[in-house]
């Protein structure tokens with residue numbers, strides 16, 4: 484009896500110190516695991532927003548971008564969360580009634596007001612950038628352009644966002660920001676991959692931007708834009724051709740054919756059977772063609788389609804000047820262009836037109852592209868209308884011209900060949916965001932792309948918490964083992980001391 488009492492008294496597990504240590508150890512483990520679980524549980528994501536209005540020559544569009552609020556120190560991914568097409572024409576068309584330009588924007592801004600959470604309204608930057616339509620209006624009548632901007636600014640200031648101003652982008656900015664957008668969305672900048680050139684075809688201007696090894700800007704400083712992004716230097720070649728957007732190029736092509744002011748023009752770029760009476764003053768109402776207006780022409784002319792691709796291409800080629808070049812190499816109109824290099828993304832009207840014509844697949848050889856275009860242009864207008872009942876008639880009538888213009892601009896203008904044509908990808912969106920200058924513009928103005936690569940911690944946060952937990956558990960197990968001398972002997976026979 485007394486031996487048994489002795490044994491009970493000496494059992495070290497029953498000493499208060501051991502019990503306290505064990506309880507503390509268990510509490511420590513529970514605390515560690517709780518902290519790790521709490522730290523890693525998914526939190527409701529909070530976003531920040533930015534709004535850009537693209538006031539183009541043919542129309543205005545509003546884009547809202549969002550990015551994770553806690554990561555706005557240059558690491559969060561910016562994505563497009565809403566796009567809204569403003570009803571009516573571009574703001575430059577409201578020169579005679581500027582207030583209407585402001586009013587036209589309100590519907591899309593109302594949508595933006597609904598989309599952005601109220602508590603973010605006042606901190607959300609709102610930008611308006613105008614492109615070639617306003618560039619032309621500014622050239623033609625700068626006071627009209629100022630009045631349009633005043634009306635637009637007045638309208639935008641009525642909304643609760645942080646309005647950052649409305650301005651005309653230079654052609655160089657439009658080209659460069661389009662290039663930034665495409666390469667940012669493709670993750671080519673952050674990962675330092677080969678960049679993609681950007682081909683943008685608007686209504687009034689067209690841009691080409693790419694990085695070429697044999698371009699450092701010295702040949703033609705006006706075409707050079709230097710960037711340092713995520714720790715890498717880029718020497719971008721960019722050029723914007725004012726009056727070479729699809730609508731102004733069509734005017735130029737018509738102007739070529741109406742030089743002497745005829746009553747009828749037989750136009751190979753329109754379908755056979757197409758015939759419309761058009762106004763000379765409307766056709767020549769643009770600085771891109773106004774100096775060529777024929778003297779003593781009648782008020783109207785009859786625009787009749789002949790549907791002939793190769794003759795259309797001949798007429799289109801005449802709007803380019805290929806004869807003069809003071810540099811080692813040029814695209815057209817005496818503009819320097821280095822050797823084409825790398826993949827290209829072609830967006831805006833490049834995409835709209837080639838998508839309609841089922842020609843976005845650039846593995847289709849160029850000869851086949853021209854064969855298909857020839858067949859399409861030769862299709863009678865009535866048949867075209869029957870086959871595409873839902874398509875806007877203005878676009879439908881012009882696809883033969885637009886397709887011919889695109890192929891001519893790419894091959895004769897920029898010198899794409901059968902070999903490098905497949906390097907072009909016709910794109911509308913990349914990962915849900917529209918390709919265009921707006922995202923690049925906002926990223927630049929909000930400093931969302933750092934010049935240097937951000938320092939990243941050696942471990943992601945979840946990894947860090949997991950490692951701390953595992954090490955703590957190991958330490959606890961070691962601690963328990965260190966108490967081994969105090970462990971009871973595992974013997975069937977009670978140990979008698």
Ligand SMILES: Nc1ncnc2c1ncn2[C@@H]1O[C@H](COP(=O)(O)OP(=O)(O)OP(=O)(O)O)[C@@H](O)[C@H]1O
Nearest residue numbers: 539540541542614615685686687688728831832835
């Ligand atoms: N579905 C479509 N089919 C054919 N053409 C289209 C379609 N949608 C738009 N377009 C035309 O494509 C052209 C380019 O449109 P986009 O909106 O990119 O130009 P913009 O911004 O108005 O012009 P710019 O950049 O020169 O100021 C315009 O002429 C427009 O009318």
